[in-house]
Amino acid sequence: MSHDKEIMVKMYTTMNKIRMFESMLQEYFAAGKIPGFVHLYLGEEAVAVGACACLTDRDSITSTHRGHGHLIAKGGDLKLMMAEIFGKSTGYCKGKGGSMHIADVDLGILGANGIVGGGGPLATGAALAAKYRKTQDVTVCFFGDGASNQGTTQESLNLASAWKLPVVFVNENNGYGISCPQCKSMAVTDIADRAAAYDMPGVVVDGNDVLAVHEAVGEAVKRARRGEGPTLIECKTYRWRGHFEGDACTYRCVEELNEWMAKDPIPRFEEKLVESGLVTAAELEGIKAAVKKELDAALEFAQSSPLPELSALLEDVYA
Amino acid sequence: MAKKTYLQALNEALAQEMERDPNVFILGEDVGRFGGCFGVTQGLFDRFGEERVMDTPITESVIVGAAAGAAASGLRPVAELMFVDFIGVALDQLFNQAVKMRYMFGGKAKVPMVLRMPQGAGIGAAAQHSQSLEAWFMHIPGLKVAIPSSPADAKGMLISAIRDDNPVVFLEHKLLYGVEGDVPEESYTVEFGKADIKREGTDVTVVATSKMVYSALEAAETLAKDGISIEVVDPRSLLPLDTETILNSVRKTHALVIAHEAVGFAGPGAEIAAQVAEKAFDYLDAPITRVAAPFCPVPFSPPLEQAFIPGADEIVKAVRALR
Numbered sequence: 322m323s324h325d326k327e328i329m330v331k332m333y334t335t336m337n338k339i340r341m342f343e344s345m346l347q348e349y350f351a352a353g354k355i356p357g358f359v360h361l362y363l364g365e366e367a368v369a370v371g372a373c374a375c376l377t378d379r380d381s382i383t384s385t386h387r388g389h390g391h392l393i394a395k396g397g398d399l400k401l402m403m404a405e406i407f408g409k410s411t412g413y414c415k416g417k418g419g420s421m422h423i424a425d426v427d428l429g430i431l432g433a434n435g436i437v438g439g440g441g442p443l444a445t446g447a448a449l450a451a452k453y454r455k456t457q458d459v460t461v462c463f464f465g466d467g468a469s470n471q472g473t474t475q476e477s478l479n480l481a482s483a484w485k486l487p488v489v490f491v492n493e494n495n496g497y498g499i500s501c502p503q504c505k506s507m508a509v510t511d512i513a514d515r516a517a518a519y520d521m522p523g524v525v526v527d528g529n530d531v532l533a534v535h536e537a538v539g540e541a542v543k544r545a546r547r548g549e550g551p552t553l554i555e556c557k558t559y560r561w562r563g564h565f566e567g568d569a570c571t572y573r574c575v576e577e578l579n580e581w582m583a584k585d586p587i588p589r590f591e592e593k594l595v596e597s598g599l600v601t602a603a604e605l606e607g608i609k610a611a612v613k614k615e616l617d618a619a620l621e622f623a624q625s626s627p628l629p630e631l632s633a634l635l636e637d638v639y640a
Numbered sequence: 641m642a643k644k645t646y647l648q649a650l651n652e653a654l655a656q657e658m659e660r661d662p663n664v665f666i667l668g669e670d671v672g673r674f675g676g677c678f679g680v681t682q683g684l685f686d687r688f689g690e691e692r693v694m695d696t697p698i699t700e701s702v703i704v705g706a707a708a709g710a711a712a713s714g715l716r717p718v719a720e721l722m723f724v725d726f727i728g729v730a731l732d733q734l735f736n737q738a739v740k741m742r743y744m745f746g747g748k749a750k751v752p753m754v755l756r757m758p759q760g761a762g763i764g765a766a767a768q769h770s771q772s773l774e775a776w777f778m779h780i781p782g783l784k785v786a787i788p789s790s791p792a793d794a795k796g797m798l799i800s801a802i803r804d805d806n807p808v809v810f811l812e813h814k815l816l817y818g819v820e821g822d823v824p825e826e827s828y829t830v831e832f833g834k835a836d837i838k839r840e841g842t843d844v845t846v847v848a849t850s851k852m853v854y855s856a857l858e859a860a861e862t863l864a865k866d867g868i869s870i871e872v873v874d875p876r877s878l879l880p881l882d883t884e885t886i887l888n889s890v891r892k893t894h895a896l897v898i899a900h901e902a903v904g905f906a907g908p909g910a911e912i913a914a915q916v917a918e919k920a921f922d923y924l925d926a927p928i929t930r931v932a933a934p935f936c937p938v939p940f941s942p943p944l945e946q947a948f949i950p951g952a953d954e955i956v957k958a959v960r961a962l963r
Contacts, residue, residue: 418745424741424748425748431712442704442708446705446712450710453710472701476697
């Protein structure tokens with residue numbers, strides 16, 4: 322474990338932000354306050370946080386339909402995110418995108434994405450732009466186990482490796498593509514094995530261990546910055562909630578869920594932080610309290626913000 | 641002014657834009673040393689190097705998607721698919737990703753990419769290498785669709801497309817590549833959404849696109865001998881569509897024939913006809929007529945393929961039937 326307190330505290334803080342953000346959405350969605358549908362990231366926080374902690378504002382990410390965690394970890398503004406998810410004009414996308422299309426190009430967030438496997442080619446293109454411009458910037462492509470089977474993903478892995486592009490493919494294997502378990506949708510046990518087909522490193526990590534993710538992605542980011550090409554990192558994790566809020570989860574058993582909830586990435590990290598002597602338990606409580614305040618403010622901002630004017634309908638179709 | 645082929649005009653546009661703007665680069669199937677399937681990128685690899693003229697694997701999704709990602713990151717890619725028919729492989733990256741980013745992200749992204757694709761029948765390439773698919777692209781808000789007919793328009797519109805901050809689909813009929821015309825040496829732009837009247841006339845408006853513009857001009861010659869005066873309007877871009885020029889022509893001639901090589905049913909002519917019916921119905925002295933390909937895949941055998949492709953004769957017939 323690194324003894325850089327600043328990074329450790331930041332990761333812990335961000336994990337809690339995601340946890341509380343998603344819990345808040347769960348509550349307000351159930352209460353009928355959020356239009357559309359939401360895919361929650363609860364239980365997978367260590368992946369986004371461990372990966373994005375390796376990046377700077379100049380680096381880019383592409384995200385997924387389950388994107389809130391990635392966006393928060395990449396520095397997304399909680400108020401603007403919350404307002405967007407509530408469909409408000411003050412949101413990141415002026416209420417035009419919603420949960421599945423939040424982006425902040427200035428922060429290198431090239432968008433959540435409603436299409437499974439949609440982000441791979443875009444990430445490859447962002448990495449191509451970095452190589453073209455001879456910057457040291459890296460793109461992280463988050464994608465799920467379901468997306469790992471898409472042709473777009475295979476095309477992206479292939480091109481990125483053939484052209485040695487600075488991209489890190491971070492696979493979040495939460496075991497299910499909507500309701501379909503991994504064993505029914507692919508023959509491999511480890512998605513990382515597919516890296517061999519493209520002659521790139523393939524790494525399996527415990528996706529509920531933020532330090533393991535951070536270390537693996539950190540290595541891959543360094544490799545990418547050195548111009549040595551992409552890496553495929555498979556983070557084994559689990560989503561606590563259904564595919565979407567309202568999913569009855571009839572396809573998996575409660576024992577399995579409980580087993581994974583016992584591996585909650587936040588207390589695991591907490592324990593390590595306290596044991597290492599880097600942070601006290603009291604400090605951690607203080608962090609949580611501060612995050613709670615920030616989330617309350619974001620919620621207040623979202624709820625008190627106006628809905629879009631109807632005149633916005635035809636705006637921004639073209640540049 | 642120098643005579644150049646449509647192909648040379650496109651090549652010159654690419655070269656001039658790459659010279660002007662280091663952010664412009666080319667990627668696609670066999671666009672490098674090979675010079676592109678039809679030769680449009682010939683010489684650019686030697687001139688600009690493999691860093692700016694990139695041969696991709698034959699994987700259309702990542703060609704289109706990587707162009708979109710690079711464009712969203714500030715570059716100006718010009719991607720080429722070998723045939724428009726291959727867009728089916730990559731359609732998500734175009735219509736769900738590249739085109740929608742700006743709107744979905746609340747106006748905070750721009751995706752200045754061009755996707756060049758040869759289309760059209762006439763070389764015996766059969767059903768998966770011969771279609772005219774412009775109507776598909778016209779149905780996508782956020783996209784622009786260029787379909788130039790003349791070498792001069794091809795050059796000016798490609799330069800416009802490259803400088804445009806929106807994704808542009810650029811459709812080139814493969815039988816036009818060898819067509820010659822006057823093309824200015826210097827760099828210039830032809831604006832999207834501005835139709836060009838390729839021949840003035842008073843009796844019937846023929847709105848024609850791409851290769852059918854030449855068929856319409858040929859038909860106009862034939863009909864002129866009978867004293868029938870045809871006005872040939874080439875929209876040049878279908879999205880945006882210059883409805884005003886078409887309406888003005890119809891208000892003058894009171895008759896409209898629409899000619900395109902795409903299949904007629906739900907083709908680009910359907911939209912043009914609807915616009916005119918909605919906005920200039922009272923000016924029409926006869927029903928709007930479409931000259932288009934029949935509703936079938938493009939056949940292989942030469943006589944069948946020729947029967948599929950509409951031409952000047954069909955336009956002549958359609959015009960005569962109005963009178």
